Amino acid sequence: MTASADTPLLELSARDLAAAVRARTVSAREVLDAHFARIDDVNPAVNAVVTQARTMAYETAARADELTAVTPADELPPLHGVPMTHKDTHATKGIRTTSGSPVHANLVPDHDDLVVARFKAAGVVSTGKNNVPEFAAGSHSFNELFGTTHNPYDRTRSAGGSSGGAAAAIAARIQPLGDGSDMGGSLRNPAAFCNVVGFRPSAGVVPLAPTRNAWAWLGRTGPIARSVDDVVLAMSVLAGPDPRVPLACPVGREQFRALAAEDPAELGSRPLAGVRIGVSTDFGLGVPVEQEILDVLAAQARVLEELGAVVEEAVPDLRDADEVFDTTRAFDMATDLRTVVAEHRQQVKPEVIWNVERGLALTAGQLMDAALARTRLHEAVRGFFQAYDVLLLPTTQVLPFPADERWPRSVAGVPMETYVEWMRSASLISATGCPAVSVPGGFSPGGLPVGLQLVAADGCDVELLRVARAYDAATRHADVAPRL
Template sequence: MTARADTSLLELSARELSAAIRQRSVSAREVLEAHYARIDAVNPAVNAVVTQVREAAYAAAARADERTVVTPPDELPPLHGVPMTHKDTHAVRGIRTTSGSPVFAEHVPDHDDLIVARFRAAGVISTGKNNVPEFAAGSHSFNELFGTTHNPYDRTRSAGGSSGGAAAAIASRIQPLGDGSDMGGSLRNPASFCNVVGFRPSTGVLPLAPSPDAWAWLGRSGPIARSVDDVVLAMSVLTGPDPRVPLACPVERAAFRTLAAEDLPEPDARPLAGVRIGLTTDFGVGVPVEAEILDVLREQARVFEQIGAVVEEAVPDLRDADEVFDVTRAFDMAVNLRTVVAEHREQVKPEVVWNVEKGLALTGPQLMDAALARTRLHEATQAFFGAYDLLLCPTAQVLPFPSEERWLRTVTGMPMQTYVEWLRSATLISATGCPAVSVPGGFSPGGLPVGLQLVAAHGRDVELLRAARAYDIATRHAERAPVL
């Protein structure tokens, strides 16, 4: 079979692509050929995909096609035959998983992480791995093993991170859907940089399993896609508790399935009638944000009003969020990576070493103060969402920056002291524990993508995605493809 040179198949959404395979309009092998042909065509420019398993993927596609022949379409899984590279920090059985680190350059797991296992159970064909910063630390996807992932909309710029390889692959039409993770913006920031959608669920909705700390709450797994509708479809197969993680799941998988089955609103409808949205440009704590991003935010706020929402300036009291995030992140980094740093210090990038050492230096009073601050932050967030349904704010503080930089030292002239400080627009929201989604909001005058961040109360993931999908359908910003 000759590989398709065009992107006609891969312009389809994951929902459309799987439906076409289930209805036998196209075979899983043909879709896989288009997937790999696209990798061959564009990956040298963007460096999103770092490991490929073509022989195993074609065998899986052949099995999928055999199953298609003997199984009624409505009995096949929702993502039947859809090809997907996975984030290189997610364990995938039988596929090299390096976490972007020389320490694990030849590591091949014998198990799937939960998000991968659930995607595969839903019919996904695993085709390889996509790039990350080392140990997913930082929001710029570069490492010593594979180099830098470049932004499809401007290949001199960063694709963000840590799910930067996934975002770049999806924006480049290599695949419609991917898996990611997010502690301090690692789904949302690359989504903003690459004009795609990144969703960070509420705690417990998609457990991080297996995990060395089953009670960890700051980091999340979640999907990334070119449309909110595909994110909804993904959550309809990913959601649910896992016995290895004792955190409660506040949303039933059936709720996402119901949302996935709802009729989509017409572009000229007012599906957000009665929805109350608080708008903030600086998160109430003086977060610096580039002017071009704020211009897009204010312009798109009017779109939310046009589709029915009431938008007014309001923000939760986030004064405790920095302390909660910084202490919790340092603690989690130390829990997860202290042994690696102790045994392989010279092979680990300095930002990771710094963050682990910060965690090891935490004192009892610091941990106690952070616990009290988290309670105050929760109360403030609850109060805000008693008055508003959603918070609308910038996803990223900056436009995609030159890819030769490790991290930004200044934002709008304000010095940044650490490699995560320029991500406060995301980390402040992470500290609240609330679900958040970055949706494409348009472009700067220079043609760089701008993402908008929508946040809802804990457990209101379905309502959040319903509103985000309505905006996404009204604007269709992600349909503007990069020129590669």
């Protein structure tokens, strides 16, 4: 899609919107006008944007227009003039960053987190913050400060989380692109709920900096957008090592730039010819998934076959994944939040307290068992990807659930004991360390979005996004906009 008099600015992709600004078809300030007008129009219904920095944004947009006037178009940054609210757990210099918690209700950082800084360096105009669950705990974006974010496709339903505010804002055409993070599904789940794309990269590709625990591997930062093409563009500016994080960066920025420059049309009508895809409905573990999601998965598996892929039932042995995820998550949450819980227990939601207390109760034996389980899981996954290029799974186990519930108490008739158990479809994959992307797969009979999860071997981020982009280009489910 390219800019034209018949296309509203905020229906454009991030790529096309930035191209329009570089070509002087529209100014950065005019794009910003459309962005804030859209917030005024639809945010009261969805509650995605919780903090706005209009004065700062217009100052940035004015500088962008000054740069446009004196700089050749091909020398301007790739996201020049694109407006973006940021996830409220990502520090933004001079803009309130609350993490959805009363503990940080008035916190204004003096620095940008790496993901924000790299987006700004690429030309993004920062405009405010979008909603999250408190301290990003859980996959439903509600908190005591700002209330609940509602799904643009059905405002009685959850937008997911913890990047739910970003997913809802992008689906609602407030902005084309956003930043998110993902430990147990926080990029993938809201993407599935809101009919957009959420990408969890391999460890080290987008470093989590600055950070208190530079060796943490389970949590990731990544982009969220209405197309895989825009996700590839985002990765071309986000990827790359940072000296504050000692994890190796297996995929560099130039590799994503090369992918962005490829023309998928040159691959013809069968762009996935020769790609081997294993598919599973229950992760080989009897994981319950609602039937409407499985019906969409089956239909879209046939689409992948029509695009040339070989699709067959297969899944790695994930028996160790729950232990790896549960222990690592508890350890990381306690490492990050034990002081907050100790000093502000009455202000923190019970799910956060539960996680921190589980981490503090871990024994040396449990940590050793988890390390051994992670090694077994790594070998099982490595063996699987010697036979297959991609793993296809449901992103979520449930359709978007009622927004007034804290979390689903049952899935397909199976009771859920904890607030993270209903997210196993994402957390099992988090435990593997592999890159994963949720792409729009269509809709349930009742009109609720359904996401497909595609997974590749560690470090195969570019190959994964190449497959996802071919599927996304052929289907374009995200072009179905919500009625707001």
